[in-house]
Amino acid sequence: MSNEPRTLMYREALNEALMEEMRRDDTVFVMGEGIAERGGSYKVTAGLLAEFGEKRVIDTPLAEASFTGAGIGAALTGMRPVVELLFIDFALLTLDQVINQAAKLKFMTGGQGNVPFVMRTQGGTGNGVAAQHSQSLEAIFYHAPGLNVVMPSCPHDAKGLLKTAVRHNDPVIFIEHKLLYMNEGPVPTDDYLIPFGQGDIKRRGSDVTLIAWSNMIPRSLTAADKLAAEGINVEVVDPRTLVPLDKELILDSVRRTEHVVIVQEAVRRGGVASDIASIIQAEAFDYLDAPIEIVAGLNTQIPFNLTLEAACVPQEDDIIAAVKRAVYA
C-alpha cells in the first residue's frame, strides 16, 4: 500500500479513525444523539450505520447522564464505547458518571477492571451560538485525576489520536472544536497511531515558544507567519494531549528560546495555561528571559453578538501583541 498522504477534512479524518477501529475490533461501538441515520451534526459518524448496523451505531434519547453512564458500564464489562456528546456544554450533565465513576473505578477497586471509554465532544466559540454552546471546558476534565484529555488541532492528529483513544484502556475525553471540522490537512494512507503524551512542534522557531492547542493552533500559526515577516521566529508547540502532558517537549523548547507565550481559548481563570506556566517556572525558571505571557479567553460567559464574542477569545492580533511583549520585555 502506498503511503502518499491525502488531503482530508478534520471530520473525515475522525470518520476514518472510527471506521478503521470498528472494523478492527468488534467491541468498539458508538452512541449519541443523531449519530446513526443522520451521521452526527458534523458528519463524523456518517456511513457507520450502513456498515456496522444499529447494534453498534446507536441513536440515543436525550439522556446524557445515563447513556454516558451506560457507555462506562459497557466499557467496564468488555466493550469499547465511543460516546458522542453534541456539545461539551452538555457534557456537564454527565459529570458524575465521568468524574466520580469512570475516572475512579479502576483506582477505587484497587486496579480491578478497566474503563476503556471514550467521550467525543466539541467545544469552543463559533459564529454566535452563545453562552450555552460555546464553552471551552477542558480544564474541568484536566482537573479530575483519572482522565486522559485529548485536543487535536489538525486532521492528521485527529485521526491518529482517536485511534489511540479507542485502544486505550482508561477513559479518554476527546475534545474537538466546532471551527476545525472543515479544516483540511494531509493524512497518511496507512494505519498509524499517535501516542498520548507526545506533543508536536507545529512550527520551528528560535525566539519564543508558543504553546497552544485545538483551534488556537491554526490561529497561532497564522500569527507566527506574520511575526516571521517582522523577524520574530516563533516555535509553535502543540501538546495534543493535555493529560498526559508532554512536559519534556515543552521544557526543551523553552530552554532553547527562553521566552514563552501560552494561548488558550478557555477563560483565563483556573485554566490549563496557568498550570502549564507553573510547570515551566518550576522546572525551567533559570532559562526564562521574560515573564510567561498567557493569552486566554476573558473571564466571562460568551455573548451572542459576534463583535462581543470575538472580544472574548484570543484573536490573531492578541497573540501577536503577546509574543512581542514576551520577546521585547
Place this chain on the structure above:
Amino acid sequence: MASPVTTQDKTLLASLYETIYTIRVFESEGIKLYRKGLIRGYFHPYTGEEAIAVGVCAALREQDYITSTHRGHGHCIARGADIRKMTAELLGRATGYCRGRGGSMHIADMSAGNLGANGVVGAGTPLGVGAALGTSIRGEDRVTACFTSDGAVMNGTFGEALNLAAAWSLPFVLVVENNQYAVSTPVEQTTRELDLYKRGQGMGVHSVGIDGNDVVTVYDTMQDAIGRCQAGEGPVMIECRTFRHGGHHVNDPGLYLPQDKLQHYLEHDPLTVARQYLMDAGATEAEVADIDARVEASNEDAIAFAIDSPEPDLAEFLEEVEANE
C-alpha cells in the same frame, strides 16, 4: 373538549388567532432575515406549534410565570413580549431583550414573568419547579407553566423535577410540546410508551394528552389546570401533540420527516384551526383580513426597528466583564 363558552367568545378567539398569526409571521420573516445573514447562530422555528403557546398563555394570568425552551419565540410572543425587542435580540442589537448577549436561544422577559428560553434541553423544568416552590412558600396565587418537549421528557430532569412538584403539590403545569421528533430522531425510537402524559400519571400527577394544534382545546385544558393548581391539586401535566412544519432549525431541511405525517399536520394547521373557530363565532373575512394586515405591519415595524438599532457597545461590555471578575 372545546367548551361552548370559549367557542362563542369572539373577542377571545380573535385574540388567539391574532397571536398565532403574529408568531407565524415572526418566524417566516425571521427565517428570511436569517437567510440574508442578518441573524446568526441557532434559530429553531415554532411554526406549526403556535396553538400551544397561545392557548396556554391566554389562560395564564399576569402574575404567573413561564419557562421556555430552545424553540422559544412563540412562548415569548404569547406571553406578550414586544416583537421589536425580540427581533433586535435575534439580530444581536443593543436594543434587544438581552442587549445582544443572548440571542434566539436565551430571550427572556422577566418583567412579564417569562423566565427565559434555554439552550439546554430539559433545563427549564427544574427552574420552573423552583419558581413554583417560591410562590408556594410565599403563599401567592401564582402558577408556573413550564414549556418542555418530547426530547426533554427522556432526560433525567423531567422525572426528578416533576416528582418534586408532585411531592410538594406545587402550582406547576408541565406543558410537553410533543412534536414527535428530537432533531431527526422520532419519539418511537426513544421510548416505548408513546402517550407521554402517562408518565405523569405514574407519579400521581393529573395528566392529559390533547391535540396541541387546537388552540381552544389547549386554552380550555390550561384553564382547568390553573383551577386545579389554585385548589392545591397541582401539579398538572399536559401533553400537546403537534408537529414541526419543517426542519429542526433553519439550516435543517428536515428531509427525514415522513411526508404523509407532515402533510396531515400541514392540513391540520393551528393557524387554520384558529381561523375557523373565529369564523364560526361570526367573524367576517374582512375582520380577519384586518387582523392579518395589522400583524404584518407590526412585524415589518419590528424588523425596521431592529435593523436601525445599534450594535452593543464593546467598551461597555468590557467594563461589565471587568466589574464581574
